[in-house]
Amino acid sequence: MGLCTFLEHHGIDYKLNESLKRLSYVGIGGTASLVAYPKNRGELLCLLSRLCKKGIPYKVVGNMSNVLAPDGEWKICLVCAKRMRGVYFEQGMAVAECGVPLSVLCRKMLEFNLVPPKELFGIPATVGGAVYQNAGAYGLSISDRLSFVDLYDPREDRVVRVDRSELFFSYRRSDVSSRGILLSAGFVGGEGDLFSAEQAMEEVAARRMASQPAERSLGSVFLRVGDTSAAYYIDRCGCKGYRIGDASVSEKHAGFIVNEGNATARDFLAVLDFVKARVLQCFGVALQTEIEIIEETEGARWLRFV
Numbered sequence: 001m002g003l004c005t006f007l008e009h010h011g012i013d014y015k016l017n018e019s020l021k022r023l024s025y026v027g028i029g030g031t032a033s034l035v036a037y038p039k040n041r042g043e044l045l046c047l048l049s050r051l052c053k054k055g056i057p058y059k060v061v062g063n064m065s066n067v068l069a070p071d072g073e074w075k076i077c078l079v080c081a082k083r084m085r086g087v088y089f090e091q092g093m094a095v096a097e098c099g100v101p102l103s104v105l106c107r108k109m110l111e112f113n114l115v116p117p118k119e120l121f122g123i124p125a126t127v128g129g130a131v132y133q134n135a136g137a138y139g140l141s142i143s144d145r146l147s148f149v150d151l152y153d154p155r156e157d158r159v160v161r162v163d164r165s166e167l168f169f170s171y172r173r174s175d176v177s178s179r180g181i182l183l184s185a186g187f188v189g190g191e192g193d194l195f196s197a198e199q200a201m202e203e204v205a206a207r208r209m210a211s212q213p214a215e216r217s218l219g220s221v222f223l224r225v226g227d228t229s230a231a232y233y234i235d236r237c238g239c240k241g242y243r244i245g246d247a248s249v250s251e252k253h254a255g256f257i258v259n260e261g262n263a264t265a266r267d268f269l270a271v272l273d274f275v276k277a278r279v280l281q282c283f284g285v286a287l288q289t290e291i292e293i294i295e296e297t298e299g300a301r302w303l304r305f306v
């Protein structure tokens with residue numbers, strides 16, 4: 001049975017030749033050969049098990065707010081978790097499926113009388129992507145509030161619950177990818193009262209609006225260098241506004257490369273390379289990328305889903 005027939009048989013939504021401009025947060029990319037949209041954990045597990053058994057190349061994504069897709073055809077089965085939006089109150093914590101947006105998680109936690117990770121409010125991430133990247137802002141990382149994760153282990157074809165203490169997290173890094181696919185995660189409430197937390201969420205959102213560009217982007221393109229933001233260096237070597245095609249270094253925040261309309265991955269990468277070279281030339285600092293760049297050739301050379 002081909003993958004499409006399998007998906008139809010199991011009632012899992014999918015689209016062939018899906019536009020990555022439409023799917024990705026930054027609005028850049030060609031097409032993905034097949035994108036599957038599981039609605040719940042059962043569908044995701046059924047699909048992952050099939051993909052692993054058949055050796056079909058796949059990648060699970062959330063909002064694609066940290067992934068730069070290629071301009072051509074990405075020959076892969078993308079598994080988009082965005083429709084998996086269940087959040088439950090269990091044993092004094094909030095348990096969220098991997099596709100839940102962080103802002104929804106924060107609001108749900110307030111409903112459950114738990115102080116949410118308010119510093120993360122407004123990051124356009126899903127729970128899966130945020131835990132994978134150990135997303136963070138204003139001194140808080142998502143791993144600070146994590147209690148456990150449920151992972152699908154492709155080697156064993158089974159689900160495992162892993163306690164926070166058994167996982168490794170550092171600045172924008174985790175070892176989740178070496179262990180499996182994140183299905184859901186449990187979060188504990190923080191210190192303080194709910195009213196102040198709700199107010200702080202609004203303040204964080206306003207701060208983001210004031211400091212970040214309105215155009216589509218992938219957030220900060222580069223990692224901090226010690227305690228210094230990459231934006232500090234980029235700004236000081238005069239890169240703000242530097243543009244190739246429709247990709248440019250934001251005038252508002254030098255750490256962001258924005259899509260002003262019809263930018264291609266090629267434009268985006270050309271701007272990125274220019275910025276890296278300038279910062280190296282001016283300060284002797286080698287910037288490291290925070291975003292994930294998918295190579296044009298990644299995925300299978302030949303795939304047939306039907």
Ligand SMILES: Cc1cc2nc3c(=O)[nH]c(=O)nc-3n(C[C@H](O)[C@H](O)[C@H](O)COP(=O)(O)OP(=O)(O)OC[C@H]3O[C@@H](n4cnc5c(N)ncnc54)[C@H](O)[C@@H]3O)c2cc1C
Binds near residue numbers: 025218
């Ligand atoms: C405007 C803007 C502001 C931002 N601000 C911040 C910020 O303040 N702090 C910050 O840390 N980041 C920030 N980011 C970057 C980005 O939002 C985060 O890196 C986020 O964690 C990515 O989440 P996602 O759901 O979009 O993941 P995706 O981009 O879809 O995926 C990222 C990685 O996670 C993997 N992944 C996704 N889901 C799963 C899963 N279920 N299981 C296993 N692996 C998975 C993917 O395969 C991929 O490798 C910002 C981005 C933008 C556009």
